Amino acid sequence: MKRKNHAYHVDVIWSGNTGSGTRSYKEYSRDHLLRAAGKQDIAGSSDPAFRGDPSRWNPEDLLVGSLSACHKLWYLGLCAASGVNVLAYEDHAEGIMEEEAGGAGQFIQVTLNPAITISADSDPDVAIALHHKAHEMCFIARSVNFPVEHNPTIVKSGD
Incomplete structure (x- = not known):
């Protein structure tokens, strides 16, 4: 290709x-x-x-949000292609930035914590496995030099 x-x-x-x-x-x-x-x-x-305005987005928020959104978009597409019907998706992502004594710093980890509701006829094992594939495919996660972990929670509708 x-x-x-x-x-x-x-x-x-x-x-x-x-x-x-x-x-x-x-x-x-x-x-x-x-x-x-x-x-x-x-x-x-x-x-x-x-010294920033807490009511505005900062670059660190945007980076964590970009990782979360990219993962979600890949995940939903993979689920659609694999017969997993996602009914709801919400992520509570967290990034850890380490600031050095001189003022420089870098992210050392981002953890995605998506909570997903799938239809009763969807396979939760497939739903979990697709998070690994989404991580492999995510453009943003592939571009950063720190670990991006994910801890998904899958709930079947009606459970």
């Missing part, structure tokens, strides 16, 4: 100049917008630990 490249274009527009630019670390806002053609803007900031 021929390889394809897919390009993604996102604009990040800083809106945090409160009058004196970055003259001082404490004088500017971390607020920004993430914008892509034809999509709703995302209000972003930094993590509150780094």
